[in-house]
Amino acid sequence: MAERVECVVVGAGVVGLAIARALALEGREVIILEAEPAFGTHTSSRNSEVIHAGIYYPTGSLKARTCVSGKKLLYDYCSQHRVEFKRLGKLIIATRDAQIDVLKAYQAQGRTNGVDDLELLSQDQLHQLEPDVRGLAALWSPSTGIVDSHGLMLSLLADVENSGGVLGLKSRVQSFKPQNDGFALDIDTDGTSMTLHARMLINSAGHGAIDLARTSGAAKLPRNYFPAGHYFSYMGKSPFRHLVYPVAGAGSLGLHGTLDLGGQLKFGPDVAYRDQLDYTFESNEARRQHFESSIRDYYPGLDASRLQAGYVGVRPRISGPGEPAADFIIAGPQSHGIKGLVQLFGIESPGLTACLAIASEVELHLRGA
DSSP states (O other), X not given: OOEEEEEEEEOOSHXXXXXXXXXXXXXXXXXXXXXXXXXXXXXXXXXXXXXXXXXXXXXXXXXXXXXXXXXXXXXXXXXHHTOOEEOOOEEEEEOSHHHHHHHHHHHHHHHHXXXXXXXXXXXXXXXXXXXXXXXXXXXXXXXXXXXXXXXXXXXXXXXXXXXXXXXXXXXXXXXXXXXXXXEXXXXXXXXXXXXXXXEEEEEOOGGGHHHHHHTTTXXXXXXXXXXXXXXXXXXXXXXXXXXXXXXXXXXXXXXXXXXXTTOOXXXXXXXXXXXXXXXXXXXXXXXXXHHHHXXXXXXXXXXXXXXXXXXXEEOOBSSOTXXXXXXXXXXXXXXXXXXTEEEEEOOOTTHHHHHHHHHHHHHHHHHTO
């Protein structure tokens, strides 16, 4: 007979860990199954580590709601659990007259989403905050920050384990089938096959979530896309004290400058769709020239010799090139009719910021709310 457990969370990224924590703190028996030999090796560790304010997202969208509420939850959590973070603030830069109206539109959208601390800055005010940045105006977001994503995941996992939960690494869920009293999961654990029965199943497998959902016979699933984003590190002392973003382009927030907690500056990401999940850094002259010209638009003092190839992140996106950015999908029993099952698709940015709020949404789905 297959081993039985109350709750299985598939995927030990920051969202899966946050969900498992929420369930474990409710007193539920929780096992996290992660295919890789460590937690958080994909999207959760290959990003800008930014705590977003919630400015850009469409009114009423899951991205807007969970980002704005998740930001507060995340800052509070990090403060209480001694996870390192800094509320650096972000500047969105207008380098052309027409972009000033875009900043005003961002400010209005942010207010609609509940971000009430955005301030439009003049050229002189921008220069006072960031003397090396060139722009005609800027939108200042003081609640944007950065977080130690690895430290956050360690803390979430500690909460899970302290509440009796278990993390199983090298445990790939090959398929699952709904049954009358839960779900039968076929698992490959470091080369050994086994079956596990779960009463509740949360599919938070990131890039693998759609393929896993397909094994259950689910229909009308979204399509996987693989937008790769390159990051270049800027060696030496950073010229910036805050996060510096250009006005967003199609499908991207542009090649922005972000700092890590050690003060290291990096620029990125660009967007290059790939046919499959691939973290290869494609270093070529065209890419470097694109980075240099884009950065110089707002930082004319760029020393190109200090740009060094960094890393590549790939978002689990469910909208393709030229399409409007898709919202998060959190599919619970009310949408698919299967009790105890919640599936998460397209949890890209701002998933890190929103992780604790997403966990609350999953709890509501499981309660039937």
